[in-house]
Amino acid sequence: MNTQRREVLKSGSAAGLFGLLVAAGLITTQQAQAAGWDKPAFEAKAMDEALKALGAGKPADSKDVQISGPDIAENGAVVPVGVKSALADTEFIAILIEKNPSMLAASFTLPAGTMADVSTRVKMGQTSNVFALVKAGGSFYMVSKEIKVTLGGCGG
Amino acid sequence: MAGPMRIRAASNGTETEVKILMSHDMETGQRKDASGALVPAHHITELTATHNGRVVLAAQFGPAVSKNPYLQFKFAGGAKGDKVNVSWVDNKGDKRTDEVVVA
Structure with a gap:
């Protein structure tokens, strides 16, 4: 199996999920950068x-x-x-x-x-x-x- | 801009006691000015203290912390001459960092 390809897919989907959350307003980009103030x-x-x-x-x-x-x-x-x-x-x-x-x-x-x-x-x-x-x-x-x-x- | 912090760090050989006095208004957002308008909240939100680069305390403050906040804590280790660095950020993005040598 092409492991490199697996890695790329994994990181791709992780970034995709993150982008979705930001877009949905669930997390602001500011929060995303640091845990920050609660x-x-x-x-x-x-x-x-x-x-x-x-x-x-x-x-x-x-x-x-x-x-x-x-x-x-x-x-x-x-x-x-x-x-x-x-x-x-x-x-x-x-x-x-x-x-x-x-x-x-x-x-x-x-x-x-x-x-x-x-x-x-x-x-x-x-x-x-x-x-x-x-x-x-x-x-x-x-x-x-x-x-x-x-x-x-x-x-x- | 906020004035400098007064920090004292004293080691007794096994542990170091740090006392910090910050200079900040810590406006709650509940108070009204003379014309009856609310004074917007302005307070420190986060504070981080490091000893030789290692974090020894991370604090979060709400507006209920007193004006010119005082903070005292202890950590294990620390020798005379070591550096303790304290920095804070407030809700308007103002920052301040000060460093002190352990006595």
Whole structure:
């Protein structure tokens, strides 16, 4: 059999499929170039929607994931939040804020060798549960912490 | 254009702790200006940190990350004199890359 010909056919059909997807508007060329920013996940308004967009399904509870942050934040515009996971092979961490207009605030992909310990600062419109979603060893885990906000950070 | 990032990377021999302070408005797209018109969203979407060319953190930000975002993380390895490079892109296509030497 002419293997070279097989290869050409294979690559040809792959490119054809790709072209079709682009043409159908299923994927934009920009997305095609890089995985890029996860727009659906960041625009999700509800918990189920956000989890679905992140491919998390129904995450389990875990005692090995910790959220650090204040119990009461005076200024909702700057709320320090940290997530730490003691689970082996933690590869992904996301911070979600239940009562914000869009729940997902930030997500982190951790290559091997990077500790599952990240901190950042987020905005909170009002008192809300803050969730830490963690992917470790292929499964998702989630924990929450309520942070009370005295002055919202999403108004003007 | 966005100002430079302030990055600090400190190694304790086994791991390196990186702290980043970016300079960005992180406009949510929810706020209204004095005339009542919505201020369009303008925020960092992606951030990548590399250590000697190897990616050590890839982050995605939504508009809910605070103005002038702060980020702290740790990775195993890293020695004094190594280079940590951080770059971000925002939703308007602005970019910024800064590099720091591990202390």
